[in-house]
Amino acid sequence: MLLHAFPLSSAMWLAQREGLAKVCRVITPDLRGFGGSRLGEDEPSLDLMADDVVRLLDEEGIDRAVVGGLSMGGYVTMAFCRRHPDRVLGVILADTKASQDPPPAKENRERIAQAVLAGGSDVLVTEVLPALIGPTTKERRAMVFGRVKGLVQSAPPRAVAWAQRAMAERPDSFETLNALKVPLLVVVGEEDELSPPADADAMAQAAPDGRMEIIPKAGHLSAVEQPEAFNTAVAEFLTSELGAGRR
Numbered sequence: 260m261l262l263h264a265f266p267l268s269s270a271m272w273l274a275q276r277e278g279l280a281k282v283c284r285v286i287t288p289d290l291r292g293f294g295g296s297r298l299g300e301d302e303p304s305l306d307l308m309a310d311d312v313v314r315l316l317d318e319e320g321i322d323r324a325v326v327g328g329l330s331m332g333g334y335v336t337m338a339f340c341r342r343h344p345d346r347v348l349g350v351i352l353a354d355t356k357a358s359q360d361p362p363p364a365k366e367n368r369e370r371i372a373q374a375v376l377a378g379g380s381d382v383l384v385t386e387v388l389p390a391l392i393g394p395t396t397k398e399r400r401a402m403v404f405g406r407v408k409g410l411v412q413s414a415p416p417r418a419v420a421w422a423q424r425a426m427a428e429r430p431d432s433f434e435t436l437n438a439l440k441v442p443l444l445v446v447v448g449e450e451d452e453l454s455p456p457a458d459a460d461a462m463a464q465a466a467p468d469g470r471m472e473i474i475p476k477a478g479h480l481s482a483v484e485q486p487e488a489f490n491t492a493v494a495e496f497l498t499s500e501l502g503a504g505r506r
Contacts (some may be wrong), residue, residue: 260286260312260324262332264354264391264480265422266383266414267407268294271329274486275493282494283325288315290335292418303425309338313346325501327351327444327493329482330454331422337432340439349501350439350466351493353446354479356458357432357465365427372420380412383419387411393450393478403484436465442500443469446492448477448484470496 263271272287279285290308292298301307312335316324325348328336333355340347360368374382388411396403436443443466447459456473463469472492477484 260288260316260326261351262290262308262312262326262328262335263287263293264328264330264332265426266293266387266419267410267480268413270294270410271407271480271483275482275490278486278490279494279497282497286315286319286324288312290332290422292415292421298415298418298421303421303423303428305334305338305425305429306342308335308425309342312339313343316346322346323348325349325351325497327353328355329353330355330479331426334426334429334432337435338429341432341435344438344440347439347441349441349496350443351446351496352443352459352462353489354448354451354454354459354481355462356454357436357462358458359429359431360427368423368427372423375416375419375423379416380414380419383411383414384408390453391479393448393476393484395450395476396478396484400484407480407483433461433465436462436469437467439466439468441468442496444493444496444500445469445471446481446489447471447473448479448481449473449475450478451481453479468500472496 261272269287269289276285289296333352445459445463447456463471474481474485474488482489
């Protein structure tokens with residue numbers, strides 16, 4: 260189960276749906292309000308997103324799964340681990356962080372939420388998009404940058420504002436990682452400035468059974484920027500730690 264980044268959709272996982280299919284079944288839902296999912300009228304909450312994931316597992320008849328997420332998807336994954344630890348076989352956290360937002364970051368999220376509701380996606384393109392992609396991708400992979408830009412521009416304003424407010428209120432998750440009873444893989448882009456390798460290392464160290472993989476020449480969206488390297492790290496984790504793909 261792979262949960263997408265903000266402000267994208269499950270479309271970001273195309274290379275993972277294809278590349279990891281030979282190792283395991285891959286499910287990539289749209290988090291509420293994004294892609295094809297409904298936002299609803301609930302108050303912003305990552306816990307609600309985590310509960311949505313559990314309902315999907317129930318609908319699919321899946322008792323336990325490896326749950327992973329990138330950026331916002333990582334925050335939802337940690338909420339899932341807090342609320343539904345009995346449903347987790349393993350955890351993958353990519354380009355995310357376990358610490359909560361400091362006050363200036365919370366204020367910035369609210370500013371962007373209000374700007375998007377008032378004026379659409381322009382603020383996302385000018386302020387959010389540049390930090391999502393590493394310099395190597397910007398310089399050498401124009402098609403990848405264009406694809407990410409298109410996903411950012413298609414994000415529904417109400418969902419963007421809702422998600423920003425949900426992320427702003429997330430708790431510190433280091434105790435959640437410390438309590439994990441399953442293996443943890445932390446993946447981070449070498450060029451990620453939003454959730455740098457130091458944050459990834461802190462998460463891996465916090466878990467009883469954690470490991471870290473750095474993806475070269477990738478920024479915050481490591482799974483999109485360097486999908487082959489990302490898939491290799493995940494597949495190795497699944498086969499070595501969890502026996503995925505074995506008969």
